[in-house]
Amino acid sequence: MHIATGHDIEHVAEILGHSEVLPFIADDSPFVDPVATATACILNDSIYVLIPNAYAVFAFMPRNYVMYEIHSAILPEGRGSENGSKDAANAAVEWMFENTPCEKIISWVPSYNKTALHFALACGCKQEGVVKDSYKKDGKLYDQYLVGREK
Numbered sequence: 001m002h003i004a005t006g007h008d009i010e011h012v013a014e015i016l017g018h019s020e021v022l023p024f025i026a027d028d029s030p031f032v033d034p035v036a037t038a039t040a041c042i043l044n045d046s047i048y049v050l051i052p053n054a055y056a057v058f059a060f061m062p063r064n065y066v067m068y069e070i071h072s073a074i075l076p077e078g079r080g081s082e083n084g085s086k087d088a089a090n091a092a093v094e095w096m097f098e099n100t101p102c103e104k105i106i107s108w109v110p111s112y113n114k115t116a117l118h119f120a121l122a123c124g125c126k127q128e129g130v131v132k133d134s135y136k137k138d139g140k141l142y143d144q145y146l147v148g149r150e151k
Contacts, residue, residue, distance in 0.1 A: 001050055001051075001052055001091060001092065001095045002050070002051040002052070003048065003049070003050060003051075004041075004042045004049035004050070004051055004057070005042065006042060006043065008038075008042060008049075008051060009035070009038045009039050009042055010035075010038075011051070012038035012041075012042065012049060012051070012057050013034040013035040013037070013038040013039075014034075015055075015056070015057050015073050015074075015075055016034035016037055016038055016057070016073050017034030017035075018073075018075055018076075020075070020076045021073050021074070021075060022034065024113060024116065025071070025073055027110075027135055027136055027137055028136045028137060028138070028139065041059050041061075046061075046062050047059060047060065047061050047062075048060040048068070048096065048100065050092045050095060050096075052087075052088040052089075052091050052092050053078060053084065053088055054078070055074060055075040055077055055078025055079075055083070055085075055088075056072070056073065056074045056075070056078050056085065056088045056089070056092075057072070057073045057074075058070055058071070058072050058073075058088075058089065058092040058093075059071040059072075060092075060096055060100075060102070060105070063106065065101055066101055066102060066103040066104060067102070067103070067104040067105075067106060068096060068100075068102050068104075068105055068106070069105075069106050069107060069108070070092075070093070070105050070106070070107045071107070072089060072107075074088070085119070086119070086122055086123055089119070089123045090123055090124070093105055093123070093124075093149065097151045102151070103150065103151045104148060104149070104150050104151065105125070105148065105149045105150075106128075106146060106147065106148045107120060107125065107146075107147050107148075108131075108135075108144045108145070108146060108147075109144060109145045109147060110135045110137060110142045110143075110144055110145075111130075111135075111142045111143040111144065111145060112137065112142050117145055117147070120147045121147070123149070124149045125147035125148055125149045126147065126148060126149070127145055127146070127147055128146045128147060128148045129145070129146040130143050130144070130145055130146070131143065131144045131146065
């Protein structure tokens with residue numbers, strides 16, 4: 001597991017900005033800039049940006065002392081069980097549980113992204129709630145599923 005540093009900004013930004021990643025991690029915000037996002041996350045001491053392999057990046061943002069929100073970005077060539085995406089995600093989560101005060105991981109999954117929901121559930125998360133009409137994509141409001149995994 002590699003903890004991203006300033007030297008990794010370009011690599012992280014390339015993953016975030018990839019044409020088959022960005023549409024699934026960005027809403028209708030006019031402020032989506034992969035380089036600015038990578039820089040802000042990596043240079044923030046309270047955010048853990050983990051790189052388990054060349055194809056994936058997982059950012060963990062604290063919501064309180066023991067709970068972190070995960071954001072994932074996986075290139076197409078790193079997706080699927082045969083390419084280790086589940087192993088990479090689980091390794092990042094386990095690293096958080098072992099090396100930080102983290103006892104719970106949460107994430108928000110837009111209802112239109114069934115693949116992301118299935119991935120989160122396959123990685124040990126459980127659906128914990130729904131927030132109605134809370135994510136705007138392509139001009140349409142979608143519900144978000146709250147998923148979580150405990151230590």
